[in-house]
Amino acid sequence: MQHNKINKCALAVKLSLLVGSAALTMPAFAADQVEATEQVEVIEIRGIRASQEANLNAKRYSNAVVDVVTAEDIGKFPDKNVAESLSRITGVGVSREFGEGEKITVRGASSSTNRTLLNGQTVATADWFILDNPGRSFNYTMLPSALVSDLEVYKSPLASIDEGSIGGTVILRTRKPLSMDANSVNISLEGQYSEASEKWDPQISGLYSWKNDDDSFGILVSAIKQDRKVVREGIEVLGWPTNPDLDAKVPSHIGVPRFEQDRERETLFLSLQARPNDNLDMVLNVLDSKVDANNQNQNWLIFVNNNAAALTNTVIENGSIVAGEVATGGTAAYNFINRVSSTETRSIDFDLTYSAETFELHTQVGHTKAKGGTYRETSWEYGTPADITGYTFDLRGGKPSASTTVDASDPTQFRPGWIWGGEKPTTDEETYGQLDFTIPVQKGAFSAVKTGVKYRAAERTQDRIAYSWHGPQTMTGNEDVAGSYLDHIFASCYDLAQCGLFSGTVNIDAVVNGNMTQQLAHNRAVMEQIAFEGLNGVPADYAKSLNLPEIWSVEENILALYVQGDFEGEGFRGNVGVRYVDTQQTSGGYEFSGDSWGLQTIDREWLTPEYLAWVETDNDYSEVLPSLNIAFDLSDDQILRFGAARVMARQDWNNISSSITYGSLDVAQPTGSASNPMLMPQIADQFDISWEWYFDASALFAVTYFHKDVKSYRSFSTFVDERYWEEGEEWVDVTFTRPQNGPGGKTDGFEVSYQQAFGDFGVSANYTYTNAKRDEARDLASPGSGLVEGTSRHMANASVYYETDKIAARLMYNYRTEWYKGLHYNGDELWNDSYGQLDASLSYNLTDNITLSLEAVNLTNEEVVEYNTDKARLFSIYENGRRFVAGVRMNF
Template sequence: MGLIFIFGTVAGDGSYEWDFINRESSTETSSYDLDMNYTGGNYTLHAQIGMTEASGGTYNETSWSFVPNVSGAESGYSFDLSNREAISGVDPTDGSKWKQNWTWGGNKPTTDEESYGQLDLNLDVDYGPFSSVDVGIKYRDHDRSQGRQAYSWHAPGTSNVADGYMWWAFDECPTLDTCGQTTGTESVADNVVNGNLTEQRAGDREAFMQLGFGGDADYAISDSLGEIWDINESILSLYAQGNFSGDSFRGNVGVRVVQTSQTASSYNFSLDSWGLNTVGSKSGNVDVDWLTPAYLEWVTEKRDYTEVLPSFNIAFDATENQIVRFGAARVMSRPNYSDLAPIESVGALNVEFPTGTSGNPDLKPQIADQFDVTWEWYFDDSSVVSVAYFYKDIQSYRTTGSYIAPYFNEQDDEWVDVTINRPDNGLGGSTDGLEIGYQQAFGNFGLASNYTYTNADSNQARVEGVAGSGLVEGASDHMFNATAYYENETFGARLMYNYRTEWYKGVSWTGAELWNKSYGQLDFSSSYTISENFNVVFEAVNLTDEEVIEYDGKESRLMSVYQNGRRFVLGLNVSF
């Protein structure tokens, strides 16, 4: 196991870089839905058909990195990642002290389409305690795809430059303050970073985009084979449910049968060309055989599975204003589409311990047998106190496995072993916890809050040195939310706070155990009804400008700090 340095000082000739990432991204969505209802003498019929489609992602990216343009002791620096990223070294406000290092980019478009249809029948019956029966069928066909191309400005022959356009651009624009690549100095929030990074040069996005794509700029275009995939998932479900009631109880019992057909497609290729396949260039002059795997084939893996999911729910009136509820069910959670893709991609190959990631089309859904019991006390109008205990017996947690794959490092002309991390079917476990809720109205004002304690255990042993072993993804020990609201016939406003303690997010692409530090967020939403057909809405997300902090196992090993900012939405809803 390699050493992890959290802080230190590099006396001189230090290697660190400053990246400017410039992307052109967009998203388009559309949906169509037809909903029909019909009521007969003793039955109700519901039918629904529709489709949704979306496309988006990164359509162009050119990113540039810079390293110190000084040598000797002047290039030394110190760093401390134990709390906030703190680097003190070469002056980041002096563009002449930063020289060109590399440029990279590409595109990453995605598409998502779904067609669906369902038919539901509610039939009145008189059979013992049963008063009605629900039966139905639903079909859903979902396609998700991802494309990925890499642009190589250093490809031989780009812009008719023998060793590549990138090197010509570096000669023309050797430092950060040439070619109009900056727009002055900007401040970085000092609660995110420390050291002399809090004041730095501001990159000029348009200048970088022009240097990468405009004029005589040229680059080879290669399919990044390990990141291109297509997933199709068709789901057919049938259900039947009986609804019953008596003097002081009511509930339902039912079963759902779900059949899933999954098709996962991607490229299978030899690992002798960095996982790239050159398909062209901006100018059309670059040899398309520059990066070509010896073997390349589009392959498809198919898989079907069927689950039977029974459920039972019952509520008892303990007193006039107290209810006790009990529920039991088998439930299913399918894997993420990106986890199912049969792909394999790697990072830098010229490092000591190269790593990569892959998908797993054999990843199973998580199945859980669960039950819960809840006590509710309705002590006033629109006011309730509730306490619930829940338990889940989980058959298989999503975990992370790894294997070694050889890749050819063209830069050093050698094969290297790469550790590939991928999602796997782990052992099961159990989750139980307690949930306490409170809601009370004070005229037009009101409060609502909820606290949840969760204890999640895995049957897998915790093994020293095996990343992710014995851990459960996504589970915080404590979660809390509170809402203060005001509502009348025309106006409504809500102030909402959500908080959760730290949680494990899985093994990152570096092979580290990725954790998210405790996080709380304050949001606001409001609406005003102008008329029967017009409604104005206003939302403010993340009012306190919270930051997302990720770390490797311990908070002293900082991985990343994201400050996504506040978001404001003003909209008009029109109905007719």
């Protein structure tokens, strides 16, 4: 038990509960509301109920529509990163494509139109997955929950907070050493078991904080290591093109894939804080977080649209062929993809606050940089002879089926097809500096005037290199062997039984029926050895070529100025302000002639375009963003809030680049996507009105209505252009999709929140209804038209807990209805079906300093189901499985 002196804010509310195993203080914005009236003694309380009281207290005394989660509360969640913790907040949805929360939506706004700030600043992020395109959304796999002290979700903006969000701004706060006891130690040791991988993975985190006797200097060091074997199995359709001969949509490919990844996350955090006197406070934060994400994927595929003319016994639903049969002469192949991938973020931030009697000066400067992506990929394809290949498929029902006349567990059935690969690294970098002044005033209701300036210089890049094992000179020094190194591989490894290319069998029957689930397992180590080292005494060789259309960079310079007035009076408080933002963007990419298929070989004489130049396109715009927040105290325990603002969100980096990409060319009707450097940002006018009733220290009932008038959504147009198909040695037409600024629309909805404690028990629940509509007419022939990304009409959270001095248990359910995810990489509309997840946690305080814990994630083993607009057109069903975590936490 600890005793502290703090200022009293209101007799009706318990203030400044020191929450968390490290004596965490309340978020800064709540402390700003404390008035110096008298000194009271507060006893530190730990636990679920105490942290919820702290969360509610911070929300109650904020000057905007804000939700808060403290570190103690995060510690009670079975969450391994911040996105999963955010999913408990009203109006926040999370995506879990690989079983772990990665990206969020807020109030129907897509992940790319929400901002995440660490201590008020940008954190660079780069995705590891090769199919992800660089966007504005933050990848939360980089931030374990143990790193943060508390998080705040601003649903109504302040002029003093960075622009860039249509839905909401998430601000993560890290711990500070002078806010903790000297020589504080926090250690967590855990083991995580995943049903999908059938593996136990270690997870360890540690924190040490020290400060000197006079509280003028402190050091905090935190280290986190989390390993996870990720296994995802399922069924997937790679596209739904309209086949003109059948006048119906037909699955392009149907595959039964198995994805495996060794995910290793290491995070280091250092905080130095100096407070030489009562006026000056300085904090230096350094973050280094890395995720090694090497992965492999095998996919046993049938090429339905390629064999559309031979389809029989078809079943058509809503103009789509959802079941059928090819008796013989079909096309099928194994794709084996091996990737060396990672992502790393580094940030350094210096924060200085000087408080004088007549003003407060705050300055913050820093630099953040991320690099990530796939640094080496090898994709092998082995096919089957057409005369022995037949198949049947049925995509209906909760468990589709797919079978072939080929025994996919027999490696002798498969013949060489093609090998391709390459690199796709990305970078994200930003340097920032800001200066803020706060001047106390007594002018009518105004209590303070804040003004400031901020400058951000950012750059996002993507490189792309293609590997060609069939390239020239790949057999230099081995003239006695005919052809290229690719020819040598396929002559030696003439089926999958040769060269040690397979390593047993695997059964992928979790979500699929039929014999396509019985497969051979590929030998990743041998494949990579053959591709990159050599085979039968012949050294490996492959040509490296720049894939010119996919290489780009975008520079962005942002200057922001703001002024904000804080006001308060008898029974009301709030702020009013305006933020001016000037944005200058430069998008660069290659312009080239088509004589080298868009490639430039860099390690030998082979492909060189006759014309090649780096071309840059400038796009500049400025916006004025006013905001108003006001809270009325209807009574001692009831608050009425109103907020109005103009907000903006810049377009995704990839969309404003100069890139053009396309998928497989060996299919009927290949597709691709192109970017548009002249896209303008999304602008929206919004207002919120909420009623909050704090009928007990740990109880709340609140209702909020929100409305957003979006001025322009991103739309898409299409065009057709030729691309060279190397394997078939011919030019083919590709249909490309390009983004453009389209008509706007309106989003409105309401949120209902309730929480209350009943002795040792407690309950928390919230519900969000969102109705998002676009002014653009819905045209099924124009993919994406009339749709709003990221919006679930209904979202709900429910949590019940039981807590005593010894035991704490919590059961949590998170649910959202279906949502539109944007365009698939093949140009089709991609939807995620409704998803609900049940999680649980149990902890036992062995001593005052040692806690045993048991956590369960996805207890009901929910599947991720995606479809193409009509639920009959299945895109994928993935099973990520349950996870269980057992651990011990020690605090000293």
